[in-house]
Amino acid sequence: MGEWVRAWLEEQRRQGEKCLEIKEIQGKPYVYRSTSVYDKTTKSPKKVSTYLGRLTKDQGLIAKGKRGQSIPMPPRSVREYGNAALMAEEFGEVLPVLREAFPTCWQEIVALTFTRIAGYTPLSRVEDAWEKLDNTLALSADCDPRTLARVLIEVGGDRTAQQAVFRHLSSQAQQLVYDLSFIFSHSDTVNLAEFGYNAEGVWLPQVNIALFSATDTGLPVMIRALPGSVRDVATLVGSLAEIDTARTTLVLDRGFVSEKNEQILTEAKIPFVLPQRRNSVRYATRIHLTDHFFYHKRLIHAGKREVDGLTLYLYEDADLAVEEQKTLYRLLEGGEIDRETLNQRLKRAGRILILSSITAPPQEIYELYKSRNMVENHFAAFKSLIQADKLYLRDATAVFGHVFIGFLCLYLYCRILNRIKQAGLSAHLSPQGLLLKLSKVYAVVYEEERRMTEVPKQVRGIAEKLNLGIFPNR
Incomplete structure (x- = not known):
């Protein structure tokens, strides 16, 4: 029996209360009035206990059938801290540029980026998603759907502001990889969308997207929505005129092979x-x-030769050559090709020919060529982030704004992915998976006091491997 229980019982006896008894049930005190009556059957006294109520330290005796008074709790808010803190840290470099480029709506841009990085979030749900996140940047974003719709139009129509962001991101890039892809639109009012060929074989209006990524940083640096079915470098050169290309090298794909394109690139230096x-x-x-x-770990034989002011690089992948040879002989046995075709294709089995305007060791050019895988992965992530196949926008300006927000989501996604790769965790952890794990850590605010909930052991272990400084030492 606790000391406070004894003190209460003694106080009741001093006040004249008699026959009170305390019984502890599961560690909690309960009050009974115990008396005795004569039992004619046993011809002896018999104890009779009557339950009076539960005893509490704060409210004393709570009589049977009554509830204790609820203790008023101070106002509080509970928000996801861990994922918000990581996004704020990784997005910190571009925040000053956004603030200067879009002074009237940069906070709404940040809110859209943070709430859409884990997947497409309709404008009608952005406010709810934003309120779940801890406001580590102390922003005052207006997430009303009508406001956000106006922000998309304002952002899409300000090409100069977008260019300032692209120029900043490309300022440190040494090589740029360029690729074209497309997004579908079901809107009849988007004049950018035209019917054209696509690998999916879907007959829908599509908007062509040009994406530039830096091979040395692994980050996207510029995106453009282009009209029509563009497969030449004239538009590419026009886009590059908006950023500093003095120290960049373009890595293209086979779809751009033509004498005209080579001439345009050469003349544009x-x-x-x-x-x-x-x-x-x-x-x-x-x-x-x-x-x-x-x-x-693949053996590559290489050589080069200058032709008409350009350099041809020839590579032979020993492993790829064996695989292609096997495939060709299977086609021969299946009657799909004849012996003459077989002999012609065997001469090029495992071989890759690259034309370049720069002279460098063959290995350097080959690694630049292979960096195209990065921009293709960026496009896959971009489409997943903006759910572009469900694009319902009213005009081209809104499309530009939507694509720009999707680009910022991709930039933040790649920043987080780079951190995961540097820690050697990319085989087991994705950016979305990391954000989900970090969301288990909350910031709780009681009136003027702010506290952070306990960091789970698994989350703390991941944070240490990633060298995250967002959790204070305990």
Whole structure:
């Protein structure tokens, strides 16, 4: 029996209360009035206990059938801290640029980016998603759907402000990878959308998207929505005129192979790396494979030769050559190709021919060519983030704004992904998975006092591996 229980019982006895008894049930005190009556059957006294109520330290005796008075709790808010703190840290570099470029709506841009990085969030749900996050940046974003719709139009119509952001992101890039993709639109009022060829074989209006990524930082640096079915470099050169290309190299794909495109790039003095099609007549150029190197444990033989002011690089992947040879012989046995076709294709099995305006060691050009995988992954992530196949927007200006917000989501996504890769956790953890785990840590505010909930052991272990400084030491 606790001391406070004894003190209460003694006080009741001093006040004249008699026959009170305290019984502890599961560690809690209960008050009974115990008396005795004569039992004629046993001809002896019999104890009779009557339950009076529960005893509490704060409210004393709470009589049977009554409830204790509820203790008023101070106002409080509970918000997700861990994921919000990580996004604020990774987005910190671009915040000053956004604030200067979009002074009237930069806070709404940040709110849209933070709430959409884990997946597409309709404008009608952004406010609810934003209120769940801890406001670590002390922003006062207006997340009303009508306000956000106006923000998308304002952002999409201010190309100069977008250009300032792109110029900042590309200022440290040494090589740029360029690729084209598309997004579908079900709107009849978007004049950018036109019917055209796509790998999915879907006959819907599509908006062409050009994405530039930096091979040295692994981050996207610029995006553009383009009209029509664009597959030449004229538009590309126009887009590059808006950023500093003095120290960049363009890595293109085979779809840009043409004499006209090569001439435009050469006249614009833009260094480029352009892989050739497998049926290119340039494969007939004699190039001796005098060099070799290893790429991801694969043996690559290489050689180069200058032709008409440009340089041809020839590579032979030993592992790829064996696989292509097996495939060709299976086609021969299946009657799909004849012996003459087999002999022609065997000469190019495992070989890759690249045309470039720069002269460098073959291994350097090959690694630039392989960096195209990065921009293709960026496009896949971009489409997933904005759910572009469900694009219902009223005009081209809104499309520009929507694409720009999607680009910022992709930038933040890649920043988090780079941190995961540096820690060697990319095989087990994705950016969305990391944000979900960090969301288990909350910031709780009681009136003027702010506290953070306990960090789970697994989350703290991941934070230490990622070298995150968002959790205070305990």
